[in-house]
Amino acid sequence: MNPGLQDWLTNQSQALRDQNLYKVPKILETPAGGRVRMDGKEVVNMSSNNYLGLANHPQVRQAALDAIEKWGVGAGAVRWIGGTMKVHDELEQRLARFKNVEAVLAFTSGFTANSGCIPAVLTDKDVVISDELNHASIIDGVRLSPASYRKSEGWVYAHKDMDGLEDCLRRAGGFEKRMIITDGVFSMDGDIAPLPDIVALAEKYGAFVMVDDAHASGVLGKNGAGTTSHFDLYGRVDIQLGTLSKALGVVGGYIAGSAPLKDWLVQRGRPYLFSTALPPMVAAALIAALDVMENDPKPMQRLWENTAAWKGMLQEAGFDTMGSETPITPVYVGDEGEAQRTERALWDEGVYALSIVFPTVARGKARIRTMPSAAHTQADLEAALEAFVRVRERLMGSR
Ligand SMILES: *Cc1c(COP(=O)(O)O)cnc(C)c1O
Secondary structure, eight states: OOHHHHHHHHHHHHHHHHTTOOOOOOOBOSOSSSEEEETTEEEEEOSOOOTTSGGGOHHHHHHHHHHHHHHOSOOOSBGGGTTOOHHHHHHHHHHHHHHTSSEEEEESOHHHHHHHHHHHTOOTTOEEEEETTOOHHHHHHHHTSSSBOOGGGTOEEOTTOHHHHHHHHHHTTTSSOEEEEEESBOTTTOOBOOHHHHHHHHHHHTOEEEEEOTTTTTTSSGGGOOHHHHTTOTTSOSEEEEESSSTTSSOOEEEEEOHHHHHHHHHHOHHHHHSBOOOHHHHHHHHHHHHHHHHOOHHHHHHHHHHHHHHHHHHHTTOOOTTOOSSOEEEEEESHHHHHHHHHHHHHTTEEOOEEOTTTSOTTOEEEEEOOOTTOOHHHHHHHHHHHHHHHHHHHHTO
16 A cells, blocks of 8 residues: 555544544435434434435335336446337336326446536537536536536525526627526525526526426426426426435436537546446336325425425524525534534434534534435424523523
């Protein structure tokens, strides 16, 4: 082992510890759900993206088991080299219908859908105009493209600032294509992008729009079809990204749009071309998850009832939920060290709710990010609130 590398790694991690930015993942010992056991302790889990409780839904589990019997556990190859099974094709057709678009291409994650799609549709004659709070996987996808995109060159607008976006568009006339890219639901703040305004500005200035609906999938729109459905913007958003890993409960991502878009991504989407297909049991489980979403309104109703209840409880108790509009409910703390102490104290009180600190959010904007789901009971939420109140008293008393 190279001592230079090993010393560098150790020092880097120590520097993060010193700044309260060091992460230690806990180990889940039960299936995802509202109450779980982690690191040997029973806790209310307020940090899961399993919005609809589909990660351990009986119908979805059974579909995966049946698919193992029928297809085995692996696709055996990259999609275009013989890894596309009937079940992948069926999943994409189902997703296209669900999203009300011409075509869908599935990837092995939302992250790779971003890094596959964004560089594939851009050249060095193009520009990408981004919201400053876009998700890391959007940023990485954009960095892989030869287009202009840098903040220092003025192509990143302040969060949801439509005047800022219009200013970018006014200056972008010289580029061949102009792409506006935004989270549909912002992953650390839980607010919704002003998509109707973004689409109207795109149309005014001849730009196209890509929306990353990872946290809107299964949460907003008809049966959870996302922000395009939520705002009734069908046919006006060129590229929609969805994840299959959060509300849909399994893993994967997809790009939804026109048939020419899918055709092109099959030719040039590098993770599609160079990374093995989703396991068939995953595709089958996802088809079952879509069946539940399209036929059983209860999980989404429960998700939103719990969301309203949880936000109401927090606000009534005087916590700042930072303008969140969706199940993602940040509880503002500010200081990184304070956020990490809060997380540890909540854990002691039987609540797993992760602190989110720099670099995931800006320095000094640390928060505890909570996510109610259909898998929580009223009692779970009440227990979580009591823990938040007790922790606030305890930490304030110790100052
Ligand atoms: C989680 C997330 C992704 C990545 O999705 P995965 O399927 O987990 O890889 C992409 N974009 C946003 C906005 C996300 O929140």
